[in-house]
Structure formats: structure tokens, C-alpha cells
Amino acid sequence: MRPLLSTHRGLMHAPRSSPPFCAIAPVDHALEPTLRARIDAKAKPPGSLGRLEDLAVQLGLIWHPAPPRADRATVFVFAADHGLAAESVSPYPASVTRSMVRAYLAGCVGVNVLAKAAFTDLCVVDAGIDDDLPPCPGLIDRKIRRGTRNASREPAMSIDEARRAIDAAVALVSDAIDGGVDIVAIGEMGIGNTTSAALITHRLAAAPIADCVGRGAGLDAAGVAHKLAIAEKASARTTATAPLDVLAEFGGFEIAMMAGAVLAAAARRRPVVIDGFIASAAALVAVRLHPEARDYCVFSHRSAERGHKVLLETMAATPYLDLGLRLGEGTGALMAIPLVRAAAGILTDFADLSDVLAGTIGTPS
Ligand SMILES: Cc1cc2ncn([C@H]3O[C@H](COP(=O)(O)O)[C@@H](O)[C@H]3O)c2cc1C
Numbered sequence: 001m002r003p004l005l006s007t008h009r010g011l012m013h014a015p016r017s018s019p020p021f022c023a024i025a026p027v028d029h030a031l032e033p034t035l036r037a038r039i040d041a042k043a044k045p046p047g048s049l050g051r052l053e054d055l056a057v058q059l060g061l062i063w064h065p066a067p068p069r070a071d072r073a074t075v076f077v078f079a080a081d082h083g084l085a086a087e088s089v090s091p092y093p094a095s096v097t098r099s100m101v102r103a104y105l106a107g108c109v110g111v112n113v114l115a116k117a118a119f120t121d122l123c124v125v126d127a128g129i130d131d132d133l134p135p136c137p138g139l140i141d142r143k144i145r146r147g148t149r150n151a152s153r154e155p156a157m158s159i160d161e162a163r164r165a166i167d168a169a170v171a172l173v174s175d176a177i178d179g180g181v182d183i184v185a186i187g188e189m190g191i192g193n194t195t196s197a198a199l200i201t202h203r204l205a206a207a208p209i210a211d212c213v214g215r216g217a218g219l220d221a222a223g224v225a226h227k228l229a230i231a232e233k234a235s236a237r238t239t240a241t242a243p244l245d246v247l248a249e250f251g252g253f254e255i256a257m258m259a260g261a262v263l264a265a266a267a268r269r270r271p272v273v274i275d276g277f278i279a280s281a282a283a284l285v286a287v288r289l290h291p292e293a294r295d296y297c298v299f300s301h302r303s304a305e306r307g308h309k310v311l312l313e314t315m316a317a318t319p320y321l322d323l324g325l326r327l328g329e330g331t332g333a334l335m336a337i338p339l340v341r342a343a344a345g346i347l348t349d350f351a352d353l354s355d356v357l358a359g360t361i362g363t364p365s
Pocket residue numbers: 089090091092096100188189190191192193194195215216217218327328329
């Protein structure tokens with residue numbers, strides 16, 4: 001079994017024998033030519049459905065030997081607070097995180113509107129909100145702690161907390177899949193989390209931090225310069241490069257849980273639709289923990305956030321949509337759910353050209 005943890009200083013370590021969250025089988029890429037031939041035989045010119053055909057191939061590989069199913073989709077929105085928010089790295093106060101979570105539960109904001117349009121269920125998870133939210137129908141309490149520590153000064157969380165966050169999401173998403181979810185989508189809410197995502201990207205992709213820091217929720221040029229200085233301070237504090245260490249150093253709990261969600265979907269052989277910058281940073285953590293998880297990731301859209309380009313290049317991902325979105329909350333992932341359903345339909349519902357030309361389909365005119 002591959003070791004998961006480095007022996008980086010300053011962090012508590014689980015024993016090297018501890019389980020790697022879940023077992024993930026790679027897809028069988030040798031099946032790809034057969035799937036392409038099946039799609040080429042459909043009643044259309046070969047290749048004429050463009051990148052939808054690539055998505056169909058990916059779904060075919062994921063679901064093999066079963067036909068892909070794409071009926072029930074669920075978007076998991078993980079929410080948590082960040083100690084980094086105390087450094088004014090966001091144009092909004094940390095309290096916006098809990099306010100937005102209340103709005104998700106009331107069903108009236110971005111993720112709700114787009115989930116409704118995509119016929120997708122919403123699951124809101126408290127991964128570490130800095131508030132004692134009253135029990136509320138629709139809110140799943142998996143709080144690790146009331147917010148991470150300030151990553152510009154100290155590790156955002158312990159290795160044990162990172163592990164517990166990943167494990168909690170693995171269990172949650174695995175149960176959902178066992179209950180009939182065909183498509184998993186991931187998104188987040190957490191003021192300050194584009195700084196965490198930038199630091200994770202910088203360290204795991206070995207990219208300059210300046211290429212990873214962007215406007216987040218809407219900083220101006222001076223705000224971005226300040227955010228970069230804080231990120232540089234956080235980066236200088238640690239030399240961690242192992243994925244779990246990097247996650248623990250920079251946070252946050254919602255990013256850890258999104259990584260767990262990716263691992264759970266991959267372990268259960270389901271596609272996981274990745275939202276924008278922050279969700280992609282979580283996907284990179286998951287892929288570095290388990291490279292096989294990459295086969296199950298569907299990168300939905302190209303975020304307007306600067307560092308997303310680095311993440312997409314690092315994971316060799318070409319997203320399907322480019323709508324200029326920079327919201328998070330799973331909104332971009334939701335916009336790609338109809339594409340996933342359409343791609344599955346190419347494999348399951350599309351007649352062959354030979355049958356159409358033989359006149360065995362449709363009523364004779
Ligand atoms: C009202 C509002 C709703 C949001 N929904 C998602 N985000 C997005 O913005 C935050 C990241 O940006 P930063 O790192 O600059 O804080 C995250 O919560 C992300 O999901 C929002 C941000 C705001 C202000």
C-alpha cells in the first residue's frame with residue numbers, strides 16, 4: 001500500500017499503516033477504442049457530437065460493464081470558515097459564510113436556483129462553520145471544528161483533523177451513492193477559501209504563488225497584492241509538499257471534505273463533477289492521494305479565477321463550459337450536469353446508423 005503521509009516537521013502523523021481512505025480501481029483504458037467504435041456506429045457522422053463523445057467515453061469507462069446511469073444527481077456543498085479570513089484576504093467578512101448557508105437552507109440563492117434548473121438534489125454540509133447553527137432540516141452536521149486556524153501563522157488544521165474531514169465526506173458520499181445517486185457534484189462556501197486553494201495549488205502544482213492568487217470574491221488590485229503578501233507569508237512558513245500535509249497546512253475543512261467526496265465517488269465508480277477553482281484544488285489533493293481518482297473527475301467549467309488555469313493544466317483537464325463563472329457553491333458543476341446526462345444517453349438511447357438506414361426504425365413514410 002502506498003504511504004500517504006510524508007514525515008514533514010511540525011505536523012502530527014497517523015501511522016503509515018493507516019488506511020488510504022478508500023480503495024480506488026483505475027478505469028480500464030484498453031476499452032476506449034471499443035467505446036469509440038460504438039459511438040461512431042450511432043446514427044450520426046463520426047465525431048459529430050464533439051466533446052460530448054469524449055464525455056460519453058469517460059462515462060462508459062467509469063460504469064463498465066454496466067451501462068451508465070444518470071438519473072439522480074446530488075450536489076454536495078461543503079461549508080467552513082477560515083482563520084485566514086482574519087487577514088483581510090477577502091472583500092467580505094467571515095460571517096457571510098454562515099449567512100449564505102442559511103440562505104441555501106431557505107432555498108433562495110445561486111446553488112438553489114441552478115440545482116433546480118439541473119434537476120439535482122442539494123446536500124448542504126457543515127464542515128467547520130464558526131457558529132453553532134441550530135439543527136435544521138437539510139443541514140448535515142459534520143463540523144470538525146469552528147473554523148481552521150490562521151494558515152499565515154500556523155497549520156490550518158492537524159493531520160488528524162484533515163483525515164477526519166476526508167473520512168467524514170467519504171462516508172457521507174458513499175452512503176448517498178449506495179442510496180441511488182448516479183452523479184456526484186461538489187461545491188463549497190467559505191469566505192477566505194480562494195487563499196487556501198491558491199496555496200494548495202502553488203504547493204501541489206509547484207507553481208509560483210503569484211500565478212495562483214486571484215480576485216476571489218472580487219478584490220481590487222490593491223486587495224490582490226495584499227492577499228498575495230499573506231499567501232507568501234503562509235507559504236514561507238512550511239515546506240510541506242505531501243498532499244495531506246499541504247491540506248493540513250493551508251486548509252480548509254470544506255476543501256478536505258470535497259477531496260473526500262472525490263475519493264468516495266471514484267471508489268464507488270461514479271462520475272464526480274468538479275466545480276471551479278476551489279473544488280479543483282480539492283480534486284488535486286484527491287488525485288495526489290490517489291492518482292486513479294482522476295479517471296472519475298468531470299471538470300465542468302473554466303473559472304474566471306486566476307489560479308484555475310494552473311490546476312486544469314496540472315490535471316490535464318479541459319473543462320466543458322466557459323461561462324465566466326466565479327461564484328463557487330457548485331454552480332458551474334450544476335451547469336454541466338445536463339451534459340453528463342446527455343453523454344450517458346449517447347451510450348444508452350442512441351440508435352445505430354445501420355438500423356436507421358435499414359429502415360427498421362420509425363414508421364415507413
Ligand atoms: C455573497 C457571496 C456568496 C458566495 N458564494 C460563493 N462564494 C465564493 O466566495 C468565497 C471565496 O472568495 P474569497 O476567498 O475572496 O472569500 C467562497 O465562499 C466561494 O464559495 C461567495 C462569496 C460571497 C461574498
